[in-house]
Amino acid sequence: YTIMLKSVVRAVGAAARLSSASTSTVRALPLSYPALRAPSSATIRPFTRSLWMLNNNGASSGYRPKLFSSKVLSPSVSCGCGGLHTEGDKAFGDFLSDEIKEEKKIQKNKTLPKVSGGWELEMNGAEAKLTRNVSGDKVTVTFNINNSIPPNFEEEVEQGQQKSAEEEPEIVSTPNFVVEVTKQAAKHSLVFDCHFPEDEISHGEGEGEEESDIFAIREVSFQPEGDSEWKETSYTLNTDSLDWALYDHLMDFLADRGVDNTFADELMELSTAIEHQEYIKFLEDLQGFVKCN
Amino acid sequence: MGVVLRNLQKVVPLRRARLRRDVDTLRHILGIQKFDLGIICVDNRRMQQINHIYRKKNSPTDVLSFPFYEDLRPGKLPCPLHRDELNLGDIFLGVEFVMKQCQEESLDLHGALTVVTAHGICHLLGYRHETEEEWTEMQQRENYILSEYSRLTGQHLEPLMKRCSQDR
Numbered sequence: 126y127t128i129m130l131k132s133v134v135r136a137v138g139a140a141a142r143l144s145s146a147s148t149s150t151v152r153a154l155p156l157s158y159p160a161l162r163a164p165s166s167a168t169i170r171p172f173t174r175s176l177w178m179l180n181n182n183g184a185s186s187g188y189r190p191k192l193f194s195s196k197v198l199s200p201s202v203s204c205g206c207g208g209l210h211t212e213g214d215k216a217f218g219d220f221l222s223d224e225i226k227e228e229k230k231i232q233k234n235k236t237l238p239k240v241s242g243g244w245e246l247e248m249n250g251a252e253a254k255l256t257r258n259v260s261g262d263k264v265t266v267t268f269n270i271n272n273s274i275p276p277n278f279e280e281e282v283e284q285g286q287q288k289s290a291e292e293e294p295e296i297v298s299t300p301n302f303v304v305e306v307t308k309q310a311a312k313h314s315l316v317f318d319c320h321f322p323e324d325e326i327s328h329g330e331g332e333g334e335e336e337s338d339i340f341a342i343r344e345v346s347f348q349p350e351g352d353s354e355w356k357e358t359s360y361t362l363n364t365d366s367l368d369w370a371l372y373d374h375l376m377d378f379l380a381d382r383g384v385d386n387t388f389a390d391e392l393m394e395l396s397t398a399i400e401h402q403e404y405i406k407f408l409e410d411l412q413g414f415v416k417c418n
Numbered sequence: 419m420g421v422v423l424r425n426l427q428k429v430v431p432l433r434r435a436r437l438r439r440d441v442d443t444l445r446h447i448l449g450i451q452k453f454d455l456g457i458i459c460v461d462n463r464r465m466q467q468i469n470h471i472y473r474k475k476n477s478p479t480d481v482l483s484f485p486f487y488e489d490l491r492p493g494k495l496p497c498p499l500h501r502d503e504l505n506l507g508d509i510f511l512g513v514e515f516v517m518k519q520c521q522e523e524s525l526d527l528h529g530a531l532t533v534v535t536a537h538g539i540c541h542l543l544g545y546r547h548e549t550e551e552e553w554t555e556m557q558q559r560e561n562y563i564l565s566e567y568s569r570l571t572g573q574h575l576e577p578l579m580k581r582c583s584q585d586r
Contacts, residue, residue: 336458338424369420373434386428 210417221412228405234398240391242383253399255392257383263307264382268392270400273300275323298396304384307350317379318344321393340389342375419454419504421445427461430513433528440532444539447566450495455542456508457535465512480519481534482510483541490544492555509538525576533575536563 237246244255244266255266277294299321307314322337346361364372379385421441425432437457445451460468462478470476486507487496498504513527516534520527540559547553560577568574 336424336426339426339428369423370435370438373423373438376434377436380431380434385431386425390428 206417208417210415214415214417218412218416221408221415225405225408225412228401228408232401232405237398237402238391238394240388240395242388244383246395248399251403253396259382261309262382263305263309264384265305265307266302266384266392267305268300268302268396270298270300270396270403273298273396273400275299296397296401297393298400299393300396302392304379304382305348305350306378306382312350313347314350316346316348317342317375317384318346319384321389338376339386342372342379345375422454422456423459424457425459426464427459427513429461430459430517430527432459432513436528437531440528441535443567443570444532444536444563447563447570448539448543450506450539450543452504453496454505455539457511458508459511459513461514462512465510465515468510478512478515480512480515481538482512483538484508484510485542485544487542487544492544492546492552493559494544506539506542509535509542511535511538529573529575532567532573533560533564533578536560536567537578 240246240255242257244257247254247256251271252267252269257264274296301318301320304317304319305314306317319340319342321339322341342364344361344363346359348356348359364375421438423434423438423441425434437459441455441457442451445453445455465478465482466476468482469479472482484507486503486505490496496503496506511531511534513531516530517527519525520530537560540556540563545552545556545559547556557577564575564577
């Protein structure tokens with residue numbers, strides 16, 4: 126699972142702040158908190174993904190499950206296409222056919238859910254961009270569905286609740302997202318790096334326990350407008366030790382531009398749908414890659 | 419520290435900075451600025467859950483207070499020995515519930531939330547209304563807070579006329 130390998134690279138470099146971690150074309154990718162999958166506590170989908178979670182060392186060793194490593198000595202399927210096609214590949218391909226069928230069956234939205242407020246959606250692979258104009262202010266929200274599914278912790282088991290086989294934890298994508306607000310004819314945008322705090326995501330029924338906002342702002346900075354490189358020399362405000370009144374003003378500022386709790390919830394729905402869609406597409410690409418046509 | 423404000427709901431569009439400012443004014447009136455306070459804004463669904471768990475009442479309400487100090491004499495400020503005890507507790511504001519009341523009575527939402535929060539803070543400070551005497555004492559305190567609030571801000575707020583939520 127190549128995404129897990131990339132997570133390792135990011136985790137190693139994760140000490141760097143957002144502003145210095147930008148290796149992608151979009152500076153907006155906050156790489157400081159990759160959602161590393163802890164295999165033992167990962168959310169388990171019925172099929173393919175559960176296989177990846179069997180291994181405890183997946184994230185750190187780049188392990189590929191033995192189930193799929195072919196004994197190269199086994200005779201290849203004669204196909205004349207010039208590529209290697211082993212018995213393992215054939216089994217893999219058949220397995221993928223079933224997987225794809227099942228994933229499509231459980232796919233919640235065949236079309237992507239809309240985000241209310243007149244946002245336009247642009248997709249570029251794993252990256253999504255929502256744009257909207259609010260009385261002259263251009264607002265762009267960018268997020269990447271890679272590493273956007275946090276592991277679920279075994280809270281329910283500890284509380285002694287028994288889950289039936291059907292009640293598997295729902296996979297929810299909670300990507301970090303970046304909001305850029307650009308005033309008309311301005312050279313700079315006000316950029317907010319936002320995230321979904323972990324404890325809120327798990328929808329813990331906090332009875333007087335620590336509960337967090339649905340989404341939170343982590344960093345704020347002025348950056349050049351458009352997709353240019355992140356300007357390291359721009360001061361970046363970190364909200365960790367920020368005056369809370371100032372924080373509330375920043376949240377109100379975003380809310381006035383359509384980025385509020387409703388938006389955050391809908392973004393989660395959208396991201397989850399996109400992630401599932403891309404996952405199925407990936408399975409299909411895998412299938413095409415290993416099959417011999 | 420100070421006031422920890424959380425907005426867990428999406429039903430009511432809240433002005434966080436306004437709410438914080440109003441709560442800070444109440445804290446100033448009561449002389450409790452050095453104490454931490456949690457204000458958590460929730461919808462009817464969440465409020466009903468909490469009300470059910472803690473008061474066995476399966477319905478939403480406007481405010482529920484969870485005091486840090488459980489046996490305070492009404493109005494007597496705690497004298498904590500340690501800095502981490504400088505905490506009055508948490509107030510859950512049923513903003514959806516209050517919003518509906520405001521719509522029915524044509525009231526300003528944030529004004530109503532201030533009144534409800536004042537009531538909640540009184541509970542954190544040991545005020546109760548189990549008896550008629552306690553009710554009178556609490557009502558007097560609330561009236562004082564709201565008249566001071568009016569003097570400081572120019573905003574006249576009506577106290578909660580109905581019996582307190584923690585009775586419902």
